[in-house]
Amino acid sequence: MTEPLIYEISTPGRVGVTLPNVDVPEAGMPENLIRDDLPLPELAEIDVVRHFVRLSQLNYGVDTGFYPLGSCTMKYNPKVNEDAARLTGFAFAHPLQDPEASQGSLALMYFLQEWLKEVGGFKGVSLQPAAGAHGELTGILIIRAYHLSRGDAKRTKILIPDSAHGTNPASTTMSGLEVIEIPSDERGNIDLEELKKHCGPEIAGLMLTNPNTLGLFEEQVQEVIDLIHSCGGLVYGDGANMNALLGVVRPGDLGIDVLHYNLHKTFSTPHGGGGPGSGPVGVLDHLVDFLPGPIVDVLEDEKEEQPPLYGLICPEKSIGRVKSFHGHFGMMVRAYTYMRIQGKQGMRAIADHAVLNANYLRVRLRDVYKVPFDRICMHEFVMEGHWPEAPDVHALDIAKRLMDYGFHPPTNYFPLIVPEALMIEPTETESKATLDAFAEALLKIAEEAKAEPALLQEAPHATPIGRLDEVRAARQLVLCCRPLELDSAAD
Amino acid sequence: MTEPLIYEISTPGRVGVTLPNVDVPEAGMPENLIRDDLPLPELAEIDVVRHFVRLSQLNYGVDTGFYPLGSCTMKYNPKVNEDAARLTGFAFAHPLQDPEASQGSLALMYFLQEWLKEVGGFKGVSLQPAAGAHGELTGILIIRAYHLSRGDAKRTKILIPDSAHGTNPASTTMSGLEVIEIPSDERGNIDLEELKKHCGPEIAGLMLTNPNTLGLFEEQVQEVIDLIHSCGGLVYGDGANMNALLGVVRPGDLGIDVLHYNLHKTFSTPHGGGGPGSGPVGVLDHLVDFLPGPIVDVLEDEKEEQPPLYGLICPEKSIGRVKSFHGHFGMMVRAYTYMRIQGKQGMRAIADHAVLNANYLRVRLRDVYKVPFDRICMHEFVMEGHWPEAPDVHALDIAKRLMDYGFHPPTNYFPLIVPEALMIEPTETESKATLDAFAEALLKIAEEAKAEPALLQEAPHATPIGRLDEVRAARQLVLCCRPLELDSAAD
Amino acid sequence: MAYIPHTESERQEMLAEVGVKHFDELYGAIPADVRFPDLDLPEAASEMEVFAELTALSEANLDVIHTTNFLGAGAYHHYIPSVVDHILRRNEFYTAYTPYQPEISQGTLQAMFEYQSLMCQLTGMEVSNASHYDGATALAEAVILALNQHRMKRKKVLLSATIHPHAREVVRTYTQGMGLEIKGDEDCNVGPDQLIDLIDETTTLVAVQYPDFLGHIHDYTALGAAAQAAGALFCVVANPFALGMLKPPGEFGADVVVGDGQSLGIPMSFGGPSVGIFTTKEKYVRKMAGRLVGETVDKDGKRGFVLTLTPREQHIRRDKATSNICTNQGLMALASAVYLSVMGKTGLRKAAELAYHKAHYAAERIDTLEGFSLWNEGAFFHEFVISCPKPVSEINAHLLEYDILGGYDLGQDYPELKDHMLIAVTEMITQEEIEDLVLALEEVGHD
Amino acid sequence: MAYIPHTESERQEMLAEVGVKHFDELYGAIPADVRFPDLDLPEAASEMEVFAELTALSEANLDVIHTTNFLGAGAYHHYIPSVVDHILRRNEFYTAYTPYQPEISQGTLQAMFEYQSLMCQLTGMEVSNASHYDGATALAEAVILALNQHRMKRKKVLLSATIHPHAREVVRTYTQGMGLEIKGDEDCNVGPDQLIDLIDETTTLVAVQYPDFLGHIHDYTALGAAAQAAGALFCVVANPFALGMLKPPGEFGADVVVGDGQSLGIPMSFGGPSVGIFTTKEKYVRKMAGRLVGETVDKDGKRGFVLTLTPREQHIRRDKATSNICTNQGLMALASAVYLSVMGKTGLRKAAELAYHKAHYAAERIDTLEGFSLWNEGAFFHEFVISCPKPVSEINAHLLEYDILGGYDLGQDYPELKDHMLIAVTEMITQEEIEDLVLALEEVGHD
Ligand SMILES: Cc1ncc(COP(=O)(O)O)c(C=O)c1O
Numbered sequence A, B: 001m002t003e004p005l006i007y008e009i010s011t012p013g014r015v016g017v018t019l020p021n022v023d024v025p026e027a028g029m030p031e032n033l034i035r036d037d038l039p040l041p042e043l044a045e046i047d048v049v050r051h052f053v054r055l056s057q058l059n060y061g062v063d064t065g066f067y068p069l070g071s072c073t074m075k076y077n078p079k080v081n082e083d084a085a086r087l088t089g090f091a092f093a094h095p096l097q098d099p100e101a102s103q104g105s106l107a108l109m110y111f112l113q114e115w116l117k118e119v120g121g122f123k124g125v126s127l128q129p130a131a132g133a134h135g136e137l138t139g140i141l142i143i144r145a146y147h148l149s150r151g152d153a154k155r156t157k158i159l160i161p162d163s164a165h166g167t168n169p170a171s172t173t174m175s176g177l178e179v180i181e182i183p184s185d186e187r188g189n190i191d192l193e194e195l196k197k198h199c200g201p202e203i204a205g206l207m208l209t210n211p212n213t214l215g216l217f218e219e220q221v222q223e224v225i226d227l228i229h230s231c232g233g234l235v236y237g238d239g240a241n242m243n244a245l246l247g248v249v250r251p252g253d254l255g256i257d258v259l260h261y262n263l264h265k266t267f268s269t270p271h272g273g274g275g276p277g278s279g280p281v282g283v284l285d286h287l288v289d290f291l292p293g294p295i296v297d298v299l300e301d302e303k304e305e306q307p308p309l310y311g312l313i314c315p316e317k318s319i320g321r322v323k324s325f326h327g328h329f330g331m332m333v334r335a336y337t338y339m340r341i342q343g344k345q346g347m348r349a350i351a352d353h354a355v356l357n358a359n360y361l362r363v364r365l366r367d368v369y370k371v372p373f374d375r376i377c378m379h380e381f382v383m384e385g386h387w388p389e390a391p392d393v394h395a396l397d398i399a400k401r402l403m404d405y406g407f408h409p410p411t412n413y414f415p416l417i418v419p420e421a422l423m424i425e426p427t428e429t430e431s432k433a434t435l436d437a438f439a440e441a442l443l444k445i446a447e448e449a450k451a452e453p454a455l456l457q458e459a460p461h462a463t464p465i466g467r468l469d470e471v472r473a474a475r476q477l478v479l480c481c482r483p484l485e486l487d488s489a490a491d
Numbered sequence C, D: 001m002a003y004i005p006h007t008e009s010e011r012q013e014m015l016a017e018v019g020v021k022h023f024d025e026l027y028g029a030i031p032a033d034v035r036f037p038d039l040d041l042p043e044a045a046s047e048m049e050v051f052a053e054l055t056a057l058s059e060a061n062l063d064v065i066h067t068t069n070f071l072g073a074g075a076y077h078h079y080i081p082s083v084v085d086h087i088l089r090r091n092e093f094y095t096a097y098t099p100y101q102p103e104i105s106q107g108t109l110q111a112m113f114e115y116q117s118l119m120c121q122l123t124g125m126e127v128s129n130a131s132h133y134d135g136a137t138a139l140a141e142a143v144i145l146a147l148n149q150h151r152m153k154r155k156k157v158l159l160s161a162t163i164h165p166h167a168r169e170v171v172r173t174y175t176q177g178m179g180l181e182i183k184g185d186e187d188c189n190v191g192p193d194q195l196i197d198l199i200d201e202t203t204t205l206v207a208v209q210y211p212d213f214l215g216h217i218h219d220y221t222a223l224g225a226a227a228q229a230a231g232a233l234f235c236v237v238a239n240p241f242a243l244g245m246l247k248p249p250g251e252f253g254a255d256v257v258v259g260d261g262q263s264l265g266i267p268m269s270f271g272g273p274s275v276g277i278f279t280t281k282e283k284y285v286r287k288m289a290g291r292l293v294g295e296t297v298d299k300d301g302k303r304g305f306v307l308t309l310t311p312r313e314q315h316i317r318r319d320k321a322t323s324n325i326c327t328n329q330g331l332m333a334l335a336s337a338v339y340l341s342v343m344g345k346t347g348l349r350k351a352a353e354l355a356y357h358k359a360h361y362a363a364e365r366i367d368t369l370e371g372f373s374l375w376n377e378g379a380f381f382h383e384f385v386i387s388c389p390k391p392v393s394e395i396n397a398h399l400l401e402y403d404i405l406g407g408y409d410l411g412q413d414y415p416e417l418k419d420h421m422l423i424a425v426t427e428m429i430t431q432e433e434i435e436d437l438v439l440a441l442e443e444v445g446h447d
């Protein structure tokens, strides 16, 4: 059963909330600025609840089942995070209230900054960016500002490997710099020779995803970084894959100058069906002054019995704020809760089990699915969803068929450098039992692909709706429901 | 897909929570009193969440759709009720903490008592009973104690109409009194002549459900009550159907001596898949001293700026407590919230719309379904789920077929006095659109019954599981999973 | 009008369809003199206003989050893993009715089946019902089961004095019309051995609490055997949290185990709702009150769950039913099931052990204080009694100045225990908090 | 280890399957000298301990539930109907990723489609994206859209000074590498008419706020027409809550409407997350940044929803994308959709009117006080400026003694408005609270 649109269940005159009566004399209104119609739907509370409850049931989330979406780190979102973020003192604090009246929030942000610095090996962190891509833009702007501050205005190019996430080049363009793409070599690493060709005085920096989007740790990472540094460039780290590195290696120790974290991947804040995320940026010493402000600092040290006084400061040569207020504080609370529970011991354990799970699946599947770079991977790996014996079956078909087995499909067709890519990231929160069941399903599907390809091509069969016509959606654009013109489609 | 049992997804050694370490010296343990094995399942938090989320999706609730379960008043459960009950000061108050430190809870209980008295027309209310049946037992014990207190020891019989809910006779038996069943007349009222025959010095009282379980208001209610009173008996009101009477008539004004409310019906507290409920009991003046204690009272009156001081008292000749502590306080918070929002104006509106909705459905269906007592009903009505033209289709089949249309079935085979009963209670929170859709479905099903009876007999078709073998369940009793003997049924 | 979806035009249309002009006409059957009373209730208010009011009311209470709580006596502040409430908030669970229609109620049914299983495991018994109202009413139902088992021919019930006073009172309330002789709770010093002496061939049930109300844990094997030797049923009122480490009553040969499940993942909520546990032996299952979920298959052989043995219940058997219970504590049973699932084998034991060690440490520390002494002899679990140099209420008033919620004043229920305080220590208490309590008590001693 | 399900034996089995003996062997590719740093982080702790710590931290904050709040300036304490959070807590919504797989994401997709529809209705525009990070970044994206629309040939952006200072700053941060000329916000007294004078043929976008940062509501028809006459795009930064009663920017001919959705059912949460609204005309849809949900059908013709026009986005177009945005504010957009659905046509208007009337009452009352005067001339919505006899920080310190959270100190952003306070009054404020504020301010005046 499909669910009608909220406008289709609207009835003129129906009321969803009651509000208090006006308890002050009514003021006159500027008639020319008052709207006539307010074309919002009209529903009772019960209608709204049923509608969205039913809609939710058409969705698949981590709490419904395994969600091995590569590059997205769909780990379990601890329930206590949700409770913490909803504590009255957090959820109902005004961002502009006096810092002295906000010591709880500021202390939390301060510790989160400190912990992120510690796991990343950085000297400064700004919590302001709203998501990974936002962190990228912030980081590239920092790199740009750094060069400019040194009078080095000709550094306008950013090198980006071809395996990078699309946000990397897009962020670079937004920052006003120019993208140069670098190919990967046959082991999935950055092609060092190619890289060398480009190094020079116009290079502002390199954007490095490490582990890269093949799930592989750059084997010549030190050479790559040294190369960039030696030509005067800086290295940006795309920290989307930090889950593999916690307690294993600190990007700052590798010489990465600036990196964004994804609290909504590595630090367990929920993805929310597409956000909100949080993309703090960490930097080495020479970039601290360029961070977007405000940043939390200790204004007065702790004195016996007296806790320290926290306050907001703006770095000297800051690129400026990238967002209103202080960033996604609600996400910070969740990440803080998670890091505090995991603690020192937990960090390495997260990486270890994330890497173990990915390798376990790789090994279980590699005889049947081609794994183009088949060596020990980090937190994820990429395999090909295609066989010569089943030429009309594609990665997409496998993805859709997995739904019939009760699993969320892996990322597909990314990274672009692997044909028919299926990018699998199990995360550390999944048990062997789940991985085994998933592997069995994929092995079964591989058989089906050869024996009964239509089963895959017409998949999914067991979902609330079948394969959707994406071409039609883009051709006959219907992007919002216009309640008045609608003929009652509600049945 | 069926969900495995929690034991079937258990893995030895898996851990769901971490707990703090012991921070005190460990004490010795009495070895003979320490258990060897603790055969609980072993799961990670993620397993537990997924398991119960998936289970929940196999359920139908008011928040999923229309739930016209007669006699159960499945009205919408306002979400704010849930928030209120979870406020820290309520959810984390200890029942035995000093009343002076519990003024918030006591004030709430006090007002709830007052409001229930007001809508019921009673002089005293005890909030202690846990559910409707518990209220019945309480009420009958009060009636018994009343007679005994007057030295009237021979009143050992309770009259109960044949249309009464099964809890009425069961509660009576539990109280140590004896049940005499009274038939209904051809208009669905208590048969007055029969009643008269039984009145006498052995009668402790009558249990009256009004509106009765046919959804009809007793047309001779005053005669019935007078009759009982005149023979020295008392009248117990089963208030399960109070929803129809709010602001319309107060049972106490009719002369009903004692009545239980169902907060989980009339006052919108959720049914929770079978509880918890709350069944406060209201009484007229002469019974106030017999109520179970403790009851909240004002110990010191309000003085300028000072709120009144509330405390707990125990009525003089109390039958004794029927439950630990003060009853289901969490349910009281929800009911208070609801009554406070509805207020004076809301009460009558609830009854009006509940009655309107029932009559609307009755009128829409009566040409196709036989309504044996077809006159203006109160909040619900009973029709027959059977046609001579479709002799092999029964009420149960109609009920099951309704599931395929996305509705929860009505109560069936109750009250017992109507053959193939379908008892429909829409409640006031349902809109005309929902009622119309439901009526359409029932009319469609009536056609199907005649044209294609198997469609009904094999229904439901669209549910997670088909019709279940209840006979087998009762014959081959499997009432708990014995993890050790289980052969892995998890697939 | 809150929660009523009707628009004015729908109202008119529907009234017309029903054949009346005005709501008033729907109520012709109601005596005119009492129709449409003018209710003295507050004016209707918005959710916004009411929630603010309720927030203020709730904050007029002391709560155990903002105090250090040593009060137990039947309601305990244990840790509730966050997941529990997240599951209870699933709309499909909490807005459903009793699962009369199994095809669309498998969620509730399977969860209840799991609850039953978990309760059997925890108590060491064979069958469990799907819950009673609370521990006290479950005990009353155990008495009724025994009476029925003996066809009302045995009328003596032995209740240990160290069963929770509320539970004993509820048994008396429930059975006031049955002509029973209830004995054994005259003096809190009557131990299991003395109870044995009271058993005779008119005894229908012997009930004790474990750990008992004063914290003690006893080996009830001999008592159970003596009861059964006399043909009586043996019932243990257990704290299920303690069963995380203690020998289950099943191993004492209990015929019935009852208890209050509040300590399994349910907030105290000023006393309710909680859940009443009731487990027994298979041979009593048809005499047992309350709902039961059983396993079966659907028409395609798929496993599923249904309410079973319903003929015992009131809606079929009416006055012959084993009990009148209908609505039970479904959602709270679910809470316990989620709690036990996530705590699991090691978690529950560890939590119980934490409480045990901390309680013993606290007892030992307090016992060294001048004027205070540990009253308990023998083993106890996480509650213990201290004799105090002053009335308990005075001491508690003092403790409250330090945001400490002191123990229960036993003099209320046991005159022989005047100036004795029952202290509960759960896994939520830290050593530091124990030291704070000790310091504060020390001050009282010195006053 | 929290949230890691592996048992020791599974760990060993899996390591063996992978062909290594120990975790360390998995990291051969990592430079040995920096491998396995010893992290200086707190010890792991239990949920129980950490939640207690967080509760204490949260209570070290002042919150608007326990104070009377007149602070706005871009973040507002509005009523959030209880249903909103109940829906956000649905696990299937909040634990899902961006709906790349439509067959199992119809919940998110349809809700986003509804969000888009609601935003179009509210702002009076033709298309909406599925959200930006917040109002400030949405404005920056509007600038980029305009730049792209003019193929980077026009480089002048006019920002009214009464756009939120944070939003103006974010535009400058975003565009620092683009060589723009950003003008118009030098002085808060530059009104719409003066802005018209600044428009020329190099102007790519003209942006104003509505109601503006100082509370004013202006008719922007003439400004919009002037901008468009010069070939520039006209952008309105709107408070969507105010659009419950105010003429929608679409009626001023806006090309783009952006705004922060926090006022639509999202708690302030110390500043985030909220949701950035972005609506525009159909003709700009291919230039618009961010995700878009469109309607389509499945293979059986059943209606369904998918992400559409994805080629605009970074994962396809990479450096040619309209923006880099990937993760957006999905769940917060859902919150707004639920909020608007339950507030509905009449509810939102009524709430907006309540705020309007209360704000005007408060302004009038304060204006009568000695030393204080209402600075605004002309119409305002629910915020207004008062000139004060003392520094705003001093006044606020005084108000806090009465648990009143005073207004925003405008001197921070506008030197010309030293000792001016921006006061916000929402529907949450009662007359009584306004009187309390007036009394407290009066005292300040008399000091
Ligand atoms: C490797 C990589 N980089 C960057 C991003 C962008 O992060 P966000 O979606 O939080 O903007 C992603 C997100 O999928 C990613 O996988």
Ligand SMILES: Cc1ncc(COP(=O)(O)O)c(C=O)c1O
Binding pocket: B071, B072, B131, B132, B133, B134, B165, B167, B168, B209, B213, B238, B240, B241, B262, B277, B278, B279, C325, C326, C327
């Ligand atoms: C008429 C009637 N009386 C009594 C009861 C018993 O109420 P409870 O289930 O709360 O014990 C019910 C419950 O369905 C009922 O419908």
